[in-house]
Amino acid sequence: MPCVYSFKLKVGMDRQDLQRLFSACDVNKSGKIEYEDFMVVCRELNVPSTEVKTLFNKFDVDKVGYVDFGDFSARFNEVSETLDFTALGEVRHERTAWDEFEDTMEGDTGFLGNGREQVAELYQQLHSTSDFSLLRQYEAVIKVLVKECKDQLSDSQQLETSLRRVEEMTSRQLTELEEDLQQQLAQMEDRVRKEERQRMEAAIGEIQKKHEAEVAELRAAVQRLRKHQEQSQQGSPRTDVQQLRNRIREMTQENEQLRSSSLSAQTSVSILQTELDQLKNEYADERRRTREGNQ
Numbered sequence: 001m002p003c004v005y006s007f008k009l010k011v012g013m014d015r016q017d018l019q020r021l022f023s024a025c026d027v028n029k030s031g032k033i034e035y036e037d038f039m040v041v042c043r044e045l046n047v048p049s050t051e052v053k054t055l056f057n058k059f060d061v062d063k064v065g066y067v068d069f070g071d072f073s074a075r076f077n078e079v080s081e082t083l084d085f086t087a088l089g090e091v092r093h094e095r096t097a098w099d100e101f102e103d104t105m106e107g108d109t110g111f112l113g114n115g116r117e118q119v120a121e122l123y124q125q126l127h128s129t130s131d132f133s134l135l136r137q138y139e140a141v142i143k144v145l146v147k148e149c150k151d152q153l154s155d156s157q158q159l160e161t162s163l164r165r166v167e168e169m170t171s172r173q174l175t176e177l178e179e180d181l182q183q184q185l186a187q188m189e190d191r192v193r194k195e196e197r198q199r200m201e202a203a204i205g206e207i208q209k210k211h212e213a214e215v216a217e218l219r220a221a222v223q224r225l226r227k228h229q230e231q232s233q234q235g236s237p238r239t240d241v242q243q244l245r246n247r248i249r250e251m252t253q254e255n256e257q258l259r260s261s262s263l264s265a266q267t268s269v270s271i272l273q274t275e276l277d278q279l280k281n282e283y284a285d286e287r288r289r290t291r292e293g294n295q
Contacts, residue, residue, distance in 0.1 A: 015106075018076060019069070023099070024041075025037060033059070059071050069106065096124060097123065105146065109142070112149060113149070123135075174290065178287060185280065185283065189276060196268075196272060207261075214251045214254065214255075217251075
């Protein structure tokens with residue numbers, strides 16, 4: 001069973017108490033508790049490593065990878081039943097003027113980033129001089145800096161959102177373009193196959209017609225020869241036989257030409273198929289280069 005820690009904070013914790021706890025957990029003083037910060041805190045509280053991720057996810061309800069003060073304060077009561085935050089030594093330290101000022105900023109000083117510690121150090125030095133007029137001016141400068149940092153962060157987030165939308169739109173357009181090209185390629189292949197099939201059928205039909213005509217002519221010649229043999233008892237039929245042989249030889253040559261034409265048509269079909277395959281390969285290469293360019 002998971003280890004459960006006792007929690008003994010005073011009832012009705014106010015915002016300042018929560019801010020102090022948040023600052024104690026904010027190891028890097030970045031204004032937000034990242035997972036690495038949370039791991040450090042959990043090690044100090046002897047939380048089993050198997051429970052760290054689960055506890056962090058209770059705070060990080062938005063799944064953004066960090067916990068801001070709003071998430072911390074909203075989910076504090078639930079998580080405090082498991083974690084004994086009072087064990088953190090940072091919570092019990094003496095309050096400083098900078099801590100009080102941070103309370104008024106409601107955690108926004110975290111937007112100062114890496115320069116926060118230097119700003120805090122200078123604030124403490126000015127406070128120690130008791131020159132409260134100068135201190136108030138410095139506080140005003142800090143507020144302006146915080147506002148500028150927040151605005152820059154907001155602008156960056158808007159730019160990221162715009163960039164993400166552009167990327168999504170580009171990806172969607174590329175997908176539509178690929179689908180359109182695929183459709184056009186398929187239509188072109190179907191059209192080419194249909195046209196080639198029609199040409200082949202026409203060529204075969206023409207060959208069949210010529211063959212039938214030649215067969216009919218050959219039969220007629222045979223009939224004429226037989227009739228001539230029956231009617232002619234004198235003279236030599238060798239001349240008619242020779243003519244018939246010549247005609248048969250001519251028809252044989254024509255058949256060879258027809259076969260050659262058929263082979264040529266088949267060769268044209270093979271060449272056309274090769275060109276179609278090459279077009280497919282070029283399209284695939286172009287699509288790959290387009291994707292690599294977008295990445």
